[in-house]
Amino acid sequence: MKKFIYISALLLLFNCEEVIDIDLPETEPKLVIDASLNWFDGTTGNEQDIKLTLSAPFFDTEIPPANNAIVSVTDQNNNTFIFTEDGDTGIYKTTNFIPEINQEYTLTIQYNGDTYVGSEQLKSVTPVEYVEQNDEGGFSGEDIELKAYYNDPANEPNFYLYQFDTDIAVIPTYEVYDDEFTDGNQIFAFFTEEDLESGDEVIIKNYGVSEQYYNFMFLLLQQSSENDGGPFETQPATVRGNCINITNPDNYPLGYFRVSQAYQYNYTVN
Helix, strand or coil, X not given: CHHHHHHHHHHHHHHCCCCCCCCCCCCCCCEEEEEEEEEECCCCCCCEEEXXXXXXXXXXCCCCECCCCEEEEEECCCCEEEEEECCCCCEEEECCCCCCCCCEEEEEEEECCEEEEEEEECECCCCEEEEEEEEEXXXXXXXXXXXXXXXXXXXXXXXXXXXXXXXXXXXXXXXXXXXXXXXXXXXEEEEEECCCXXXXXXXXXXXXXXXXXXXXXHXXXXXXXXXXXXXXXXXXXXXXXXXXXCCCCCCCCEEEEEEEEEEEEEEECC
């Protein structure tokens, strides 16, 4: 009798499982602008690309590209650089971009009857001088920590974006820094990863950015850290970039237009 009751209880538990469909509100897709023009040391900076996609419902697994847009960037000298779509990828490319420190650039995108614009200045950056490794970091005292040292120029405001790429993480780690309290000093960007081991390669990329971009990325990183995600995870609130829709301001885009001098430093963990 006890055995029968036990089996009946198990059947009741399994039969109570129910699939619940969540009816999420739907909105019109927004244009998402991923326009980071980076002039890496040792290159001409002529080859650049801009990625345009559309926002998608939360449970969609694919991100639709924004096809057939007209994309251009113009500098203060009235040089216009046309970006042409590579097939139907939503990636628009140019091979004749001219990077110049402190030059102002304006991005113009015509898409689906609307015109989007954004402006940014190409900011300089100093390279990483060396990397210091600590094998007794983290809460456990057993994690590997890296400090990438660089010299901040004196008597001028500077803002930095650091990107750390490894084979053990799908999404890079990003950090932003300013020199409000470190002007003119040697300072460092910090990186740690609990799975980092001897022999792993860490690619460190640093970019000079504007104060506006620093604030934009700071908010993204702050939100993602509170929700244990990355800066490209779904955010609890919309952080506006520097691009606007001049045709229909209510249909604002997502993303940012950035122009940076950049350096890359490859480090192998000891």
